Each structure stands twice: as C-alpha cells, then as structure tokens.
Amino acid sequence: xxxxxxxxxxxxxxxxxxxxxxxxxxxxxxxxxxxxxxxxxxxxxxxxxxxxxxxxxxxxxxxxxxxxxxxxxxxxxxxxxxxxxxxxxxxxxxxxxxxxxxxxxxxxxxxxxxxxxxxxxxxxxxxxxxxxxxxxxxxxxxxxxxxxxxxxxxxxxxxxxxxxxxxxxxxxxxxxxxxxxxxxxxxxxxxxxxxxxxxxxxxxxxxxxxxxxxxxxxxxxxxxxxxxxxxxxxxxxxxxxxxxxxxxxxxxxxxxxxxxxxxxxxxxxxxxxxxxxxxxxxxxxxxxxxxxxxxxxxxxxxxxxxxxxxxxxxxxxxxxxxxxxxxxxxxxxxxxxxxxxxxxxxxxxxxxxxxxxxxxxxxxxxxxxxxxxxxxxxxxxxxxxxxxxxxxxxxxxxxxxxxxxxxxxxxxxxxxxxxxxxxxxxxxxxxxxxxxxxxxxxxxxxxxxxxxxxxxxxxxxxxxxxxxxxxxxxxxxxxxxxxx
Numbered sequence: 399x400x401x402x403x404x405x406x407x408x409x410x411x412x413x414x415x416x417x418x419x420x421x422x423x424x425x426x427x428x429x430x431x432x433x434x435x436x437x438x439x440x441x442x443x444x445x446x447x448x449x450x451x452x453x454x455x456x457x458x459x460x461x462x463x464x465x466x467x468x469x470x471x472x473x474x475x476x477x478x479x480x481x482x483x484x485x486x487x488x489x490x491x492x493x494x495x496x497x498x499x500x501x502x503x504x505x506x507x508x509x510x511x512x513x514x515x516x517x518x519x520x521x522x523x524x525x526x527x528x529x530x531x532x533x534x535x536x537x538x539x540x541x542x543x544x545x546x547x548x549x550x551x552x553x554x555x556x557x558x559x560x561x562x563x564x565x566x567x568x569x570x571x572x573x574x575x576x577x578x579x580x581x582x583x584x585x586x587x588x589x590x591x592x593x594x595x596x597x598x599x600x601x602x603x604x605x606x607x608x609x610x611x612x613x614x615x616x617x618x619x620x621x622x623x624x625x626x627x628x629x630x631x632x633x634x635x636x637x638x639x640x641x642x643x644x645x646x647x648x649x650x651x652x653x654x655x656x657x658x659x660x661x662x663x664x665x666x667x668x669x670x671x672x673x674x675x676x677x678x679x680x681x682x683x684x685x686x687x688x689x690x691x692x693x694x695x696x697x698x699x700x701x702x703x704x705x706x707x708x709x710x711x712x713x714x715x716x717x718x719x720x721x722x723x724x725x726x727x728x729x730x731x732x733x734x735x736x737x738x739x740x741x742x743x744x745x746x747x748x749x750x751x752x753x754x755x756x757x758x759x760x761x762x763x764x765x766x767x768x769x770x771x772x773x774x775x776x777x778x779x780x781x782x783x784x785x786x787x788x789x790x791x792x793x794x795x796x797x798x799x800x801x802x803x804x805x806x807x808x809x810x811x812x813x814x815x816x817x818x819x820x821x822x823x824x825x826x827x828x829x830x831x832x833x834x835x836x837x838x839x840x841x842x843x844x845x846x847x848x849x850x851x852x853x854x855x856x857x858x859x860x861x862x863x864x865x866x867x868x869x870x871x872x873x874x875x876x877x878x879x880x881x882x
Contacts, residue, residue: 402435402573405442405597406580408449409590415441418602421570426492426717426724426756427708435573438598440606443565446594447612450536450563453591458533458561465559466512471586472558473508476501476551476579483547483578488708490572491543492672492716492756495709503837504551507853510837511555514858528867533561534638535614537861538607540600540628542620543719544674544778546572550579552841552852553617554593560861565594565613567604571719573597600624608632608639615640615861621776622802622846640850640860642676642842644776645804648797649679650819652790652810655831657688660809661695663832664782667807669703669760672718673780676847677805677827677835681766681773683793686786693764693784697743700760705749717756718779724756727779731761734772739763739783768796776802794822803844805829826851 401420404411418437425432476483480501487493487500520531537557541550550568557564568576580595596603604624608616608631615638618628622644632639649668651660668678684692708716718724731746744761758779766773766783773783787793797806806823810816813830820828826843827835835841840856842848850860 400433402433402577402597404436405438405446406577406584406593406595407442407446408452408594409584414438415445418598421573421597423490423571423574424720425489426719427488429721429754429756432489433574435570435597437570438596438603440602442596442598443603443606443610446565446596447536447607447610449591449594450565451612453589454533454535454563457563457589457592460561462515465561466515468586468588469508469512469515469555469558472582472588473505473512475582475586476508477505479578479582483575485709486575486578487547487572488716490546490574491674491719492708494713494716496711496714497671500545500547504548506837507548507551507555510854511559511858514855515559518855518858523872524866526868526871528870528872530865530867531859531862532865534861534863535562536612537562537564538610538613538616539564539566540604540607540616540618540620541566541568541576543569543571544671544676546575547579549619550576552857553619556852556857557617557861558588558592559858562615562861563592565596565607567596567598567607570597570599600627604628605631609635611635613637617850617852617860618642625848638860640852641848642804642850642852643846643848644802645676645678645843645847646681646774646776646800646802647677647679647805647807647825648681648683648823649807649809650683650790650793650797651685651688651692652808652815652819653685653688654811654815655809656811657692658695659832661692662699663809665696665699665703665760668782669700669715669780672716672758674718674723674778676776679805679807680777680782681797682782682784683787683796684784686788689764689784689786693742693762696762696782696784700743700762703760705752705757705760715760715780718758719756721756723778724758727758727777727781730772730775730777730779731781734763734766734770734781734783737770737772738765738767739770739772740765742784744781768799774800790819794819798822798824801846804847805843
C-alpha cells in the first residue's frame with residue numbers, strides 16, 4: 399500500500415516536524431484501505447505560513463502577464479492529467495470515472511482566473527481619489543471532500559490571480575487528489591513558498607490555519623457547523639473569512655412548466671455526485687394538482703441510474719464517501735419514513751446486488767411536510783423530498799423557510815416567469831429552467847450557507863484589499879499588479 403508521508407512546503411516535499419500518526423484512506427466502493435497519509439499539527443502550519451509570508455512580497459509584485467501565463471500553464475497541465483485525477487477521485491470518494499466534470503470544471507477555474515485578470519481594473523479614480531485593490535496576503539484554503547479537485551482549484555485560481563500566497567489543507571478523506579494537484583502546480587512553475595500543502599484534521603491543522611496571526615484570510619468550504627468553528631478561531635486575529643457552507647436548495651416547479659423536463663433535471667442534478675453537493679435541489683416543490691405526475695416521472699428517471707463500481711464507464715451513481723456518511727444517510731431515510739413521508743423509490747439499505755461498499759439507493763419521498771427533518775436538514779446523499787404547494791406565494795415561503803440560502807431552482811414555461819420567482823428566493827445562486835452552472839457567475843450563499851463569494855470577478859475580489867490614495871491626481875502609470 400502506497401503511503402504519502404510528506405507535506406509540500408516552500409517548494410519541496412518535507413517530512414512532518416513531529417509525527418501525529420497516519421490516517422488511512424478507504425476506497426468507499428470496496429471498504430478497503432488503499433493508502434495512508436501523515437497528519438500535521440500547528441508546527442507544520444507555522445512552517446508553511448512562514449514560507450508563504452516570505453514569498454508574498456515578490457509574488458504580489460509579479461505582473462498581470464506573469465500571473466496569466468502561470469494560470470494558463472496550470473490549466474494545460476491539469477487537463478493533460480485528467481485520467482489520473484479521475485482515477486484518484488474514484489478511489490478516494492467513489493466518483494464515477496465518467497464524471498469528468500470534476501477535472502474539467504477545475505481546468506476552467508484556472509482559465510477563468512486568467513480571463514478575469516486580463517481586464518480587471520486594480521486601480522480606478524473615485525472623484526479626486528485613487529482606489530487601489532491589492533492582494534490581501536497569506537491565504538488559508540480549507541477544502542472539503544465532496545468536490546475535492548474543483549473546490550481547491552476554485553480557491554487557488556482566484557488567490558494566484560490576485561497575487562496572494564497560499565497554505566492549503568484538503569479534507570483528509572481526499573488528500574491524494576490534492577497531492578496530484580500540487581504536482582501539477584510544481585510542474586507549472588509556481589514559485590517557492592507561493593503554494594504550500596498540509597494534511598491533517600480540522601481540529602488540528604484547520605484550526606491552526608484559521609487562528610494563525612500571519613494568515614490574512616481564510617477561505618473555507620464545508621459544513622455550517624465546521625464553518626462556525628473556523629470563524630470563531632479566526633475572530634481574535636480579525637482576519638477575513640470567506641465561507642461556502644451547507645445548503646438545502648429548493649426546486650420550484652411552476653404549474654405551467656414542462657413537467658417531464660423538470661423531473662428529469664431534478665433527478666440528474668439532485669443525484670449527481672451521489673447527492674453529495676451543497677447545491678443539490680433536495681426539496682422539490684410541486685403544485686398539489688401535479689404531484690403524482692411529477693413523482694411518476696421522477697421515479698422513472700431514478701430507475702435509469704446505474705449504481706455500481708466507479709471505474710465502470712457505465713456507472714453514473716457511485717457510493718458515498720465513507721461509512722459515517724452512509725450511516726448518516728440511512729438514519730435520515732429511516733427518520734423520513736418514521737415522520738410520515740411516503741417512499742416513492744429507494745429506501746433503507748444498499749441497492750440490490752451490492753453487498754459491499756457505501757452505496758445508497760436513489761431515494762425519493764412524497765408527502766413531505768416543510769417541517770419534517772428531511773425537509774430542513776442537509777442530508778448530503780441521493781435523497782430528495784417532494785413538497786406540495788397551493789399558490790406560488792406559498793411555494794416561495796416554503797423555499798425560504800430554512801436556515802440555508804445557498805441555491806435555488808425554478809422551472810417555468812418562460813425564463814421571465816421563472817426569473818420573477820427566482821428574484822424572491824433568498825439564495826445566492828438561482829438556476830432557471832435547468833441551466834447549468836458556470837465559472838463566471840459568483841457562487842456563495844445567504845444566511846447560514848456562508849458569506850463571501852467564489853468564482854469570477856467576485857471570487858477574485860475576496861483575495862483583494864481596498865486602499866484609498868487621497869491626493870493623487872491620476873492612477874499610477876506603472877503598476878505591476880494592474881497594468882503590465
């Protein structure tokens with residue numbers, strides 16, 4: 399069994415300063431360990447932060463053209479290693495190798511970072527004042543296991559475009575994909591100290607990054623519970639915290655919508671990545687007169703899913719990431735039944751013929767009330783609940799009646815009708831009539847789904863500070879970050 403014992407600090411692979419033991423990674427399709435990683439602590443974090451701090455002055459002064467070239471090289475090398483990255487994703491979290499969007503979306507993040515950088519105005523006049531945007535400094539990037547390639551690349555593309563240096567901590571469950579990404583960065587020529595990678599748990603390495611006085615900003619993606627801990631650790635040093643947290647997105651299907659298309663989209667989007675997506679449309683709001691028709695179509699679409707071995711190209715629904723997640727989802731399914739929801743398809747236990755692996759039956763519930771546990775809490779698995787409404791006003795009220803506000807979906811006969819409803823949803827990203835996401839649109843949430851934004855211009859600005867230069871007549875003619 400291969401072991402990954404080193405961290406990447408100051409441009410080199412180094413041993414942990416002191417041993418905190420090993421963490422075994424388990425293939426969720428086989429339930430067998432396939433590798434182990436070393437775990438770090440606050441001393442390793444301090445070493446990485448000091449390397450990033452040392453590298454910051456030079457990297458923050460690099461030209462726009464230099465950073466665009468760097469982002470472009472990273473994208474090209476990542477694209478060339480797509481197959482290898484998908485093989486690792488299949489081992490780590492059971493991602494079907496056919497789900498190449500995990501890598502391709504990551505490549506697009508770096509390309510988008512370069513595109514934003516081409517035209518972004520780092521200086522502008524505001525009356526008689528020059529307003530500058532400057533890289534914030536050393537950034538801690540803490541990424542989750544559910545989109546382990548894309549999330550770290552989303553953060554990293556904006557950080558590098560801004561001229562920041564980085565200390566990254568991936569989830570310990572998906573550490574190998576982060577190690578491969580580090581190899582890509584090294585090959586692309588990221589300067590020493592600009593990117594540093596540590597492995598470890600949230601309570602140790604994650605906390606140390608969040609609390610470190612020489613970290614200027616923390617970008618965290620994960621659960622709302624963990625996000626609160628990150629914010630608490632960061633508060634004494636008054637650093638910026640950007641968070642994408644939990645979600646319980648509603649999908650409102652208006653009475654005049656194409657019901658077949660809406661049902662097909664709901665299953666495809668809701669069960670993508672085995673339901674382990676914070677934006678998944680897990681609450682499906684349907685007019686009471688159309689509920690049974692939509693449920694029949696959803697059940698028919700769910701039956702088309704191929705659940706099985708992630709390395710089989712025919713598979714489009716793999717296992718969930720680990721035993722704890724499998725058992726958590728099973729508890730929610732049982733709780734839904736106990737609270738009176740009706741099973742349309744799926745249910746407790748593994749799918750037929752799969753006696754090993756953390757596989758969950760694609761599950762759809764009917765007769766779900768808005769106050770049920772499965773309608774309020776994030777399940778993070780292939781489980782959807784259908785809630786009926788009488789009026790559009792009631793549907794909007796139900797959609798907004800959770801502590802989350804990450805995403806929302808609306809299907810209607812026209813984009814204009816869908817937009818009118820989407821504007822009333824208190825969520826950060828609204829998808830109209832099955833539109834897919836893109837890397838230019840900002841991503842982030844309202845309420846307990848987080849603060850700040852990622853992707854595109856808004857993502858870049860999370861890594862920039864604002865400075866007012868008072869008494870200047872014009873912007874500087876020579877500004878390495880802005881004009882060259």
